[in-house]
Amino acid sequence: MPELPDGDPAPKDGTLPDISMDRPFSAYVHVPFCQVRCGYCDFNTYTSTELGPGATPREYDSQLLGEIALAGQVLDGGKPLSTIFFGGGTPTYLQASQLAHILGVLELVFGFEDGAEITTEANPETVDAEYLRSLKDAGFTRVSVGMQSAATHVLATLDRLHTPERVPMVINWAREAGLSASVDLIYGTPGESLDDWRHSLAEAIAMNPDHVSAYGLGIEPGTKMGQQVKRGILPDTDPDDLAAKYEIADEMLSTAGYSWYEVSNWSKPGHQSRHNMAYWRNSNWWGFGPGAHSHINGTRFWNVKHPRAWAERLKAGESPAAAREILSPQERAEEDIMLGIRLAEGLPDTAGLAGPGQALDRAELAKRRHKTMILAHDGLLDPSELTGGRMVLTLNGRLLADTVIRQLWD
Ligand SMILES: C[S@@+](CC[C@H](N)C(=O)[O-])C[C@H]1O[C@@H](n2cnc3c(N)ncnc32)[C@H](O)[C@@H]1O
Ligand code: SF4
Incomplete structure (x- = not known):
């Protein structure tokens, strides 16, 4: 079985930095x-x-x-x-x-x-x-x-x-x-x-x-x-x-x-x-059970893997979380692209370039537009969707989704 990532220690009482529930x-x-x-x-x-x-x-x-x-x-x-x-x-x-x-x-x-x-x-x-x-x-x-x-x-x-x-x-x-x-x-x-x-x-x-x-x-x-x-x-x-x-x-x-x-x-x-x-869409979810992963407002945490270890933690009144990771705004943006680009609804071509309320950097935007044009030229992004400001994978793009993600971040 794949090993869990290392992450940072998770508090024993399970507390989270942000519990606002403004996403589904x-x-x-x-x-x-x-x-x-x-x-x-x-x-x-x-x-x-x-x-x-x-x-x-x-x-x-x-x-x-x-x-x-x-x-x-x-x-x-x-x-x-x-x-x-x-x-x-x-x-x-x-x-x-x-x-x-x-x-x-x-x-x-x-x-x-x-x-x-x-x-x-x-x-x-x-x-x-x-x-x-x-x-x-x-x-x-x-x-x-x-x-x-x-x-x-x-x-x-x-x-x-x-x-x-x-x-x-x-x-x-x-x-x-x-x-x-x-x-x-x-x-x-x-x-x-x-x-x-x-x-x-x-x-x-x-x-x-x-x-x-x-x-x-x-x-x-x-x-x-x-x-x-x-x-x-x-x-x-x-x-x-x-x-x-x-x-x-x-x-x-x-x-x-x-x-x-x-x-x-x-x-x-x-x-x-x-x-x-x-x-x-990277919304909030709690994963219950051994090895389950959760995501609440940019904090990811994952439970100990073995069912007995998981049950013993709970019996002792402790959180079963093995570790956690608090994503930086940059990491959250990367994740949004990694997940969203796989969807038929695609993503705005500006996705990940600016946080909520932040102005778009013109140089970054020009760089992104250059990359998306190359991806469309290579047959990986749909050119008509791109004209409308969205990045949507073509059939070939779906076969090479990981390549598209890498190129958008390089
Ligand atoms: C982990 S299983 C759990 C559901 C149920 N136990 C089952 O086997 O149908 C969920 C799905 O993951 C897919 N899956 C599991 N291991 C896979 C692998 N190595 N490669 C591709 N798909 C896999 C299978 O299609 C499976 O239906
Ligand atoms: S979860 Fe169980 S039944 Fe499903 S693929 Fe894995 S071993 Fe087979």
Whole structure:
């Protein structure tokens, strides 16, 4: 698993330098349990054999209450939540009643805005019709299903536990329960042909979900797959293959009525993930659970990673934050660009050049305009949007988003 950054020490009582709540407020709830660890996965998650007393799924909802109460105190009651996202790990490894319990306490402490978006991730083999109905009854509005692929051999390489046939059943149950449905796909798995990928997209589209996320497989050194690639047992991903598959995804999804709104995310009109948008617009969120990251008004903090260490801190009445980082105005501007440029709505071409109420420096503005013209000339920024004063990535720009970000800052 990737190490957490070092950061500065975080106060034991969890206090923050600025708790004004003038941006929308979201909650992320991390559930760090999985039945098996998929060979490619680098997330902070554990199987039952890796955990013992003091860190079990059964007691997890009760343990989370400690952090929710702490956040309520630190934020002086905060404000009603506009989006809530349960991610993992496998949130649906918990009982539906446990997820309902956690949600109920979040509502008690902060309240929910009218029409709040409340999502959980779900592995296909962990939910059935009754489970999904219970989620809807508890107040969930949305479920994000980890489909990954419709090719059996790809699912096997990824160590997934479900069959391709399970996913349409889950999407139907979700729809019958009244939940909005999203599917997650992964492309670029070793052994996946272009036709396998087209087939996965066609199967996903045939289920008519409201939202699709498609991620290029990332092979991390600390994972089982990372080791297999290092030893030559599996081939590494090929950037040309990843680019071709991204283009196929964009083509097939847009033909089927899905528009991209972020580099890896497409949706039917009105079904963008508002929670994801909150991250990309750099608004405020509290991440609950082991290893979860938070951002409140330019202060980023992150919790200790191990579920037992996290629970022990809370039991001792201490904040579970491992460390924090207070961003300078320059760092905040850099972050705003890094996140915002990935969105279809793009950014004003002056983004990051002056803080609120500050005058634009003419020399800086001229430099920025020069860079954006070169990026448009190279086919990475949309020239017609640029004429209107906005930086919006083209299809090629989406494939090279990191290059665009680097060039804007160089
Ligand atoms: C961490 S998982 C949690 C949800 C759930 N446990 C699942 O597996 O569906 C969230 C999503 O991250 C994506 N993901 C995880 N590891 C990845 C990797 N190494 N490369 C690309 N996508 C990855 C997968 O699409 C997955 O659906
Ligand atoms: S089920 Fe999801 S979170 Fe768990 S190991 Fe697999 S990809 Fe990671």
